[in-house]
Amino acid sequence: MWDISTKELCFAYGGKINILDNMNVSIQKHSFSAVMGPNGCGKSTFIRNILNFYTPQKGSIEIRGINIKGMKQAEMAKIVSFIPQKSSLSADLTVMDLIMMGRVVHIKNKWVGFAKHDKEIAEHLIKKLNLEKFADRSALSLSGGEFQRVLLARALAQEPEILLLDEPTSSLDMKYCMEIMAIVKELTAKKELTALAVLHDLNMTAMFCSEIFFMKDGSVRYHGTPQQVYTREIIKDIYGIDATILKTDEDIPFIVPKTHPAISAKKEKEMAYV
Amino acid sequence: MRKRILLFLIFFIIVFLIIFSLMNGAVKTSLRDIMDVLFNRSANTPDYIRTIIMDIRLPRIVMALLVGMMLASTGTVVQTVYQNPLADPYIIGISASATFGAVLAFILKVPDLMYGVFAFVSCVITSFLIFRLSNAGKKLNTATLLIVGIAVSSFLGAFTSFAMYMIGEDSFKIIMWTMGYLGGATWSKILFMIVPLVFSITVFLYFRNDLDLLMSGEEEAHSMGVNVSRLKKSMLVITALVVAFSVAFSGMIGFVGLIVPHTVRLLFGCSNKKLIPLSTITGGLFLLACDTISRLILAPMEIPIGIITSFFGAPFFLYLAFNKKGGMNR
Numbered sequence: 001m002w003d004i005s006t007k008e009l010c011f012a013y014g015g016k017i018n019i020l021d022n023m024n025v026s027i028q029k030h031s032f033s034a035v036m037g038p039n040g041c042g043k044s045t046f047i048r049n050i051l052n053f054y055t056p057q058k059g060s061i062e063i064r065g066i067n068i069k070g071m072k073q074a075e076m077a078k079i080v081s082f083i084p085q086k087s088s089l090s091a092d093l094t095v096m097d098l099i100m101m102g103r104v105v106h107i108k109n110k111w112v113g114f115a116k117h118d119k120e121i122a123e124h125l126i127k128k129l130n131l132e133k134f135a136d137r138s139a140l141s142l143s144g145g146e147f148q149r150v151l152l153a154r155a156l157a158q159e160p161e162i163l164l165l166d167e168p169t170s171s172l173d174m175k176y177c178m179e180i181m182a183i184v185k186e187l188t189a190k191k192e193l194t195a196l197a198v199l200h201d202l203n204m205t206a207m208f209c210s211e212i213f214f215m216k217d218g219s220v221r222y223h224g225t226p227q228q229v230y231t232r233e234i235i236k237d238i239y240g241i242d243a244t245i246l247k248t249d250e251d252i253p254f255i256v257p258k259t260h261p262a263i264s265a266k267k268e269k270e271m272a273y274v
Numbered sequence: 275m276r277k278r279i280l281l282f283l284i285f286f287i288i289v290f291l292i293i294f295s296l297m298n299g300a301v302k303t304s305l306r307d308i309m310d311v312l313f314n315r316s317a318n319t320p321d322y323i324r325t326i327i328m329d330i331r332l333p334r335i336v337m338a339l340l341v342g343m344m345l346a347s348t349g350t351v352v353q354t355v356y357q358n359p360l361a362d363p364y365i366i367g368i369s370a371s372a373t374f375g376a377v378l379a380f381i382l383k384v385p386d387l388m389y390g391v392f393a394f395v396s397c398v399i400t401s402f403l404i405f406r407l408s409n410a411g412k413k414l415n416t417a418t419l420l421i422v423g424i425a426v427s428s429f430l431g432a433f434t435s436f437a438m439y440m441i442g443e444d445s446f447k448i449i450m451w452t453m454g455y456l457g458g459a460t461w462s463k464i465l466f467m468i469v470p471l472v473f474s475i476t477v478f479l480y481f482r483n484d485l486d487l488l489m490s491g492e493e494e495a496h497s498m499g500v501n502v503s504r505l506k507k508s509m510l511v512i513t514a515l516v517v518a519f520s521v522a523f524s525g526m527i528g529f530v531g532l533i534v535p536h537t538v539r540l541l542f543g544c545s546n547k548k549l550i551p552l553s554t555i556t557g558g559l560f561l562l563a564c565d566t567i568s569r570l571i572l573a574p575m576e577i578p579i580g581i582i583t584s585f586f587g588a589p590f591f592l593y594l595a596f597n598k599k600g601g602m603n604r
């Protein structure tokens with residue numbers, strides 16, 4: 001059984017053009033998969049459909065074999081959590097308050113509110129993600145990268161079984177980028193989480209993700225392991241760029257655009273043997 | 275610690291205002307009289323003092339507190355629903371529609387108690403109209419908000435003005451509705467207002483955490499388990515109920531729902547768990563202060579309270595509109 005599976009999914013915003021056009025994606029339990037593709041190809045839209053935030057015009061979405069149509073928000077939120085590409089937080093809450101948001105769906109009695117357990121989970125995540133010194137800061141005063149980590153903490157506070165990430169590392173420096181990818185990877189490896197991320201960095205993705213879905217114009221064009229889909233032809237087709245595919249010792253592909261001025265054809269050959 | 279002191283200060287000011295307001299007016303009463311009337315029935319205070327305190331000033335004070343609470347708490351919630359700190363029932367035209375309903379009731383000569391019902395129906399209709407106009411209650415940008423507010427207020431206001439013009443001399447009641455007036459306070463009216471107030475505050479507090487999630491935007495709130503459109507709709511219906519009652523009994527009093535929540539956000543933060551109760555209390559304080567001013571500043575003449583709140587509120591509104599810092603951004 002698939003953790004997420006979409007069949008012939010079609011979706012359009014108001015207008016007539018299908019932003020998602022016959023999307024078929026199946027995500028294995030406890031995998032860390034990536035959706036990639038050019039800007040505007042429909043990646044965020046796809047995630048919003050899986051979240052049940054938008055209803056597809058055609059096709060179906062199943063989570064653990066259950067069609068999400070008609071599933072209640074609270075029911076979904078206990079299984080699936082989400083990190084947005086850009087948060088629209090408008091109020092000046094503290095980082096702690098923001099992380100506690102993830103616990104709201106688990107509140108048993110709304111009169112009482114949060115239990116001690118909820119607070120402990122938030123504190124644990126604050127430690128785990130090195131956010132101690134921000135806990136009492138106002139969330140709106142954080143830098144882009146700091147905020148992104150707080151959003152990860154909030155999503156994990158929801159104790160999801162499936163995590164959807166929309167460009168979670170776009171504003172992180174290299175260290176935190178690796179760290180966040182590693183945290184997600186570790187959770188999937190420990191069989192605690194299934195993760196599906198929208199990512200742009202091909203090389204970072206190859207290091208952490210086991211399955212890649214290449215999207216273009218609203219549908220999946222190629223999918224497979226990084227080794228399978230990182231080929232000259234596919235990169236050319238998806239991004240319209242000539243690239244050289246190198247390999248690391250661990251057989252992880254590494255993509256260098258051909259037009260990169262620092263790399264001459266000759267040097268490129270040498271590098272492939274490094 | 276600083277917050278504790280502030281909280282204590284708020285209570286202290288309320289108590290002070292109540293006593294001050296009981297003592298002053300066309301007839302001055304002493305602290306002694308007040309104590310006797312309130313706590314010592316056997317004391318031989320003159321009857322007219324007793325009447326002034328128990329039947330005129332005290333109900334008016336309580337009414338000011340209640341209406342202030344209603345306006346501030348609904349302002350807080352409407353701001354969260356539309357994710358805009360400038361949203362408030364008065365600004366977006368819900369108050370004007372309550373006045374419209376009440377005036378309609380007045381013209382149709384229905385019993386006094388039906389005024390609230392007429393105002394409520396009119397408020398609900400307008401609220402949902404605004405909800406639809408604003409793209410199903412999505413984050414409302416300030417321009418849309420103001421345009422909707424001006425349009426709704428002017429349209430319904432035209433009707434109210436027309437009614438006033440036609441009725442002529444007997445239009446004091448309508449003037450009261452458009453400018454706010456707490457002079458007609460009675461204990462039975464107070465009983466009538468306590469019900470929607472307690473009900474609304476209870477519901478608002480029950481949903482405090484869900485309201486917090488709304489501040490993260492619709493998509494994120496949805497992903498964290500909130501049925502966004504249902505929550506927004508129910509909050510707007512309750513807001514309409516409260517605004518309808520406050521307008522039917524005390525008229526249109528502007529800007530309370532704007533000044534108070536904003537100030538409380540700056541002092542105590544945005545978390546609804548604190549924001550809702552503190553806004554409510556501070557709203558009571560603020561309106562009581564304004565009412566005391568409106569009674570005393572040109573005594574023995576009274577100024578409609580809406581004039582006082584607008585006097586403070588309109589400049590504050592400008593400041594909010596042009597100053598992006600603090601509390602909630604847009």
Ligand SMILES: Nc1ncnc2c1ncn2[C@@H]1O[C@H](COP(=O)(O)OP(=O)(O)OP(=O)(O)O)[C@@H](O)[C@H]1O
Binds near residue numbers: 042045
């Ligand atoms: N609310 C909306 N209404 C109408 N069109 C939209 C809306 N949101 C997105 N679109 C359009 O749908 C297309 C896909 O958008 P989407 O955000 O899914 O792209 P994306 O693949 O996530 O791109 P990016 O890599 O830039 O984040 C784009 O052409 C975009 O302009």
Ligand SMILES: [Mg+2]
Binds near residue numbers: 043044
């Ligand atoms: Mg996107």
